[in-house]
Amino acid sequence: MTAPLLRPRHDPSDQARFARSAAAAQGSGLRTEDFADWLAGRRLAHRFSVDRIPFAELDGWSFDEASGNLGHRSGRFFTVEGLHVSTGEGPFREWHQPIIKQPEVGILGLLVKEFDGVLHVLMQAKMEPGNRNLLQLSPTVQATRSNYTKVHKGSDVRYIEYFTQPGRGRVLADSLQSEHGSWFFRKSNRNMIVEAVGEVPPHEDFCWLTFGQIGELLHLDNVVNMDARTVLSCAPLGGGERDGSALLPDGELLSWFTAERSRHEVRVRRTALGSLPGWRRGADAIDREDGRYFSVVAVGVQAGSREVASWSQPLFEPCGLGVTAFLLRRIGGVPHLLAHARVEGGFLDTVELGPTVQYTPENYAHLAKEDRPPFLDLVLAADPGRIRYEAVHSEEGGRFLNAESRYLLVEVDETEVPLDPPPGYAWVTPGQLTWLVRHGHYLNVQGRTLLACLNATAVRG
Secondary structure: OOOOOOOOOOOOHHHHHHHHHHOOOOOOOOOHHHHHHHHHHHHHHOOEEEEEEOHHHOOOEEEOOOOOOEEEOOOOOOEEEEEEEEOOOOOOOEEEEEEEEOOOOEEEEEEEEEEOOEEEEEEEEEEOOOOOOOEEEEOOEEEOHHHHOOOOOOOOOOOOHHHHOOOOEEEEEEEEEEOOOOOEOOOEEEEEEEEEOOOOOOOOOEEEEOHHHHHHHOOOOOOEOHHHHHHHOOOOOOOOOOOOOOOOOHHHHHHHHHHHHHHOOOEEEEEOHHHOOOEEEOOOEEEEOOOOOEEEEEEEEEEOOOOOOEEEEEEEEEOOOEEEEEEEEEEOOEEEEEEEEEEOOOOOOOEEEEOOEEEOHHHHOOOOHHHOOOOHHHHHOOOHHHEEEEEEEEOOOOOEOOOEEEEEEEEOOOOOOOOOOOOOEEEEOHHHHHHHOOOOOOEOHHHHHHHHHHHOOOOOO
8 A cells, every 4th residue: 555645734945935036126027117107008908987877877786675785686796785783892882884795705816936036926907996096906816706707798817727727836825814894794705826837828918026026016006906915915925934032922812812802792783775774875875974984886887908898886985095004113123013803894703903003084083082093193193204114005996986095004112002002902023914814814904905015114024
């Protein structure tokens, strides 16, 4: 009887290969200084337009007569329903809101390949109707199951076979990660990094870039989209092994996080969209009576480079620019980030780790000082000399319209935030977040964006 073939549990060279790519300011493909012209060229190569329309002009979408829920005639894609959330703490312990229910798991995939001994990533210039500038840099594959099984009867999703067919590539990272818990109901995507086997056929809407080049582009506003950022955070770029030093050892960190999940009592119930208290439906928007948070609107889309050239759909449009930030402290010479065990109504579990601050300031301007979100005012008043990273990034442009956040890393000292932070907060190292993000539903999508941005700075180690 032949003995089973055992293999190493992990390839120790992978981390070095990713690090080498992250250090490569130029690659064998598109030069960084030529990227803006290339993206502009892709924008001119196709016709793109997005127009607001009334709900009555949505093609294939309608409101259910009984519940008022908004859905597609195919029964696929997604529905807009109501949600009732109650929690045990905070100034807002109960609320009602619209929520996107999209139960299928999509694929967000980065295809990588070595050129001249350096890993390169195949990135796509992808149009999304909700992006303010429409065209941004996306993963190689960014597709819902409805997309890549062609429910829309459109063209094939390019390169999908590398992520669905065994043998087409070597999997380097693969985890289920949440989407925006404030706007999606228990939505997950499969975040994958796959190394291609054999030649990869080129396409004019795609380009090869090193991780270092993408890191440079992450410093620019509205260039690298949300789906690319979340997969980039899963790359083993170093610091994720359990051999470093931290204020909280890994066992204590997991125990703290498990206790946070256990102590929060979050009751979530799906309800009818047509009967949400405090919300009103007009001809072209569903919004709150006080004008805060977000609206549900409808758009008609023309996109020459997509699998379907034209369609219409609902989108969520937030009210105002978000502010999302990690506070950064060097503790014993080691960078630490102040993470927040954050409750969001759409999470699969009660909480996920998020940034220190994740709010739209205008929504809280009316509150008394004691009810304002912790650390928000500290971030808003930060000395520019303390800001280690800053850029405006779009959120998910396939479901949200003009949803942008100002992402920051703000360095603080012991006089501003103590080593023993308030309940619900903990100091964690970037390496610990890299370790946790290899598993699903620990770090929320905003936290993963900032982890990807942190990887592009000099403050990580």
